[in-house]
Every structure is written in structure tokens, then in C-alpha cells.
Amino acid sequence: MYVVALNGSARREKGVTTTLTSALLSGMQEEGAEVELLYLRQMEIEPCLGRFDCWYKSPGRCSVEDDMQRLYPRLRTADCWVIGAPVYMDGIPGPMKNVFDRLLPFVEPTVEVRDGRVRHPMGVGVKGGSLILASVCGHWEMETFDPLLAYMQAFCDSAHRAFAGALLRPHAAEFVQLLKNGGGDDILSAAHEAGRQFMRSGVLPADKLAAVSRPLLTREEYIDRANDRMAQLMSGERRMAA
Numbered sequence: 296m297y298v299v300a301l302n303g304s305a306r307r308e309k310g311v312t313t314t315l316t317s318a319l320l321s322g323m324q325e326e327g328a329e330v331e332l333l334y335l336r337q338m339e340i341e342p343c344l345g346r347f348d349c350w351y352k353s354p355g356r357c358s359v360e361d362d363m364q365r366l367y368p369r370l371r372t373a374d375c376w377v378i379g380a381p382v383y384m385d386g387i388p389g390p391m392k393n394v395f396d397r398l399l400p401f402v403e404p405t406v407e408v409r410d411g412r413v414r415h416p417m418g419v420g421v422k423g424g425s426l427i428l429a430s431v432c433g434h435w436e437m438e439t440f441d442p443l444l445a446y447m448q449a450f451c452d453s454a455h456r457a458f459a460g461a462l463l464r465p466h467a468a469e470f471v472q473l474l475k476n477g478g479g480d481d482i483l484s485a486a487h488e489a490g491r492q493f494m495r496s497g498v499l500p501a502d503k504l505a506a507v508s509r510p511l512l513t514r515e516e517y518i519d520r521a522n523d524r525m526a527q528l529m530s531g532e533r534r535m536a537a
């Protein structure tokens with residue numbers, strides 16, 4: 296299986312997105328996946344210009360000459376896309392959204408009814424496949440991921456991909472603290488195992504996904520700790536500024 300992984304964390308290797316995505320990908324690789332990982336922070340990908348050149352002027356080809364041109368052949372042929380994206384302001388980070396917007400040439404300009412909805416047919420030379428989301432967020436609740444999950448499902452429905460599910464790690468700062476204190480192995484193992492089982496069965500195992508997302512503290516504890524951490528950071532900043 297050829298897997299293209301896009302990492303949209305602004306903090307690249309230092310990000311929790313990378314910690315989570317790496318565990319998933321290593322599991323997939325262990326079961327034979329050929330993985331290509333690209334960090335969007337290392338690429339120049341402009342927003343879509345909205346000119347529809349990819350439909351009318353040069354069908355199937357985007358006219359913006361930037362690093363997206365390197366991504367197109369990979370995304371066209373990959374069996375699975377792994378999208379590593381933290382929650383930013385209740386959505387995906389801008390550079391990742393630029394990539395999705397620039398995928399308009401992957402569908403035809405004509406329309407048809409599919410699953411009861413008007414949609415575009417799949418573009419010529421585009422291989423359908425699956426998509427896995429690996430996301431992290433700051434806040435405590437799993438509901439924080441709802442907008443991303445809804446977007447990924449809608450994108451997959453429109454772009455002829457099967458949304459295979461998501462690895463979701465809430466209250467990421469607590470997870471980092473846990474890792475620093477030598478814990479969290481169960482979470483990384485669950486992500487790794489999810490990758491292995493996906494390769495074997497094409498399904499992300501529900502028990503492993505639940506293990507990845509397990510609460511690390513109560514909501515009340517989270518609120519206290521988050522505010523304490525913020526107070527410490529702010530007083531440090533003020534001392535530096537004084």
C-alpha cells in the first residue's frame with residue numbers, strides 16, 4: 296500500500312501531531328506500507344486563485360506553479376492519505392486547507408447525483424483510496440474535533456475517498472507532560488497498533504482509537520491546570536518584559 300502522509304503542524308517534528316502521526320505510520324510501515332511523509336511547513340503552497348483554470352483552461356491541471364505540483368502525482372496515486380492536522384481555531388490549519396482547496400482538479404467540472412447529492416465525477420487519472428485523520432487539540436473535550444471530522448467526511452464524500460476514521464488526542468499539553476514523565480506508552484502503542492490493524496483489515500480498530508483518546512484527567516482538573524499553567528507563563532513573560 297502506498298501511503299502519502301501530510302503533516303500540517305506548524306511545529307513540525309516538535310508538534311504533538313507528529314508524535315501521534317509517527318506512531319500510526321510506524322505501525323503501517325511494519326505491515327508493509329510504503330510511506331512518504333511531507334511537512335507542509337517545508338513547502339510553498341499558495342491558496343487557490345479561484346480561476347477554475349484546472350477545469351476549463353488546462354483540464355485536470357492546476358496552473359499555479361508551486362510545491363503543490365510535487366504533491367499532485369503523489370496524491371493522485373496513493374492508496375491512503377494520512378492527514379496530520381492539529382485543531383486551529385476550530386478547523387484545520389491554513390496551509391492544510393490550501394492543499395484541500397487545490398484539489399479541485401481531482402474532480403470533473405460536470406455534475407451527477409451520487410448518494411442523493413449533486414457532486415462532481417472523479418477526475419481522469421485519480422485513484423480513489425482512503426483517508427485517515429490524525430489530529431490533536433488543546434482543549435479537554437472530544438467535541439473539539441467535531442468540525443474537523445465533519446469536514447473530512449464531507450471532503451471524502453465529494454472527492455471520492457473513503458474516510459477511514461481518525462486518531463484524536465485531546466488536551467495535548469497534558470499528553471506532552473505525561474510523555475515527559477515517562478508515561479503515555481499505552482497511547483503511542485495504541486496508535487501504532489491502529490496502523491498495523493488498518494493495514495491488515497482496512498479498518499481502524501475502535502478500541503485502539505478509544506485508547507488514543509483516553510482522558511488524562513477530569514475536566515475540572517484540566518481547567519485548573521490550564522489556568523495555572525497560563526498564569527505561570529504570563530508572570531514569566533511579565534518578568535522578562537519588566
Ligand SMILES: Cc1cc2nc3c(=O)[nH]c(=O)nc-3n(C[C@H](O)[C@H](O)[C@H](O)COP(=O)(O)O)c2cc1C
Pocket residue numbers: 304305306307309310311312313381382383384385386431432433434435439467468
Ligand atoms: C493558532 C492556534 C489555534 C488553536 N486553536 C485551537 C482550538 O480551536 N481548539 C483547541 O482545542 N486547541 C487549539 N489550539 C491548540 C492546538 O491544537 C494544540 O496546541 C496542538 O498541540 C498543536 O499541534 P502541534 O502540537 O502539532 O503543534 C490552537 C493552537 C494554535 C497555535
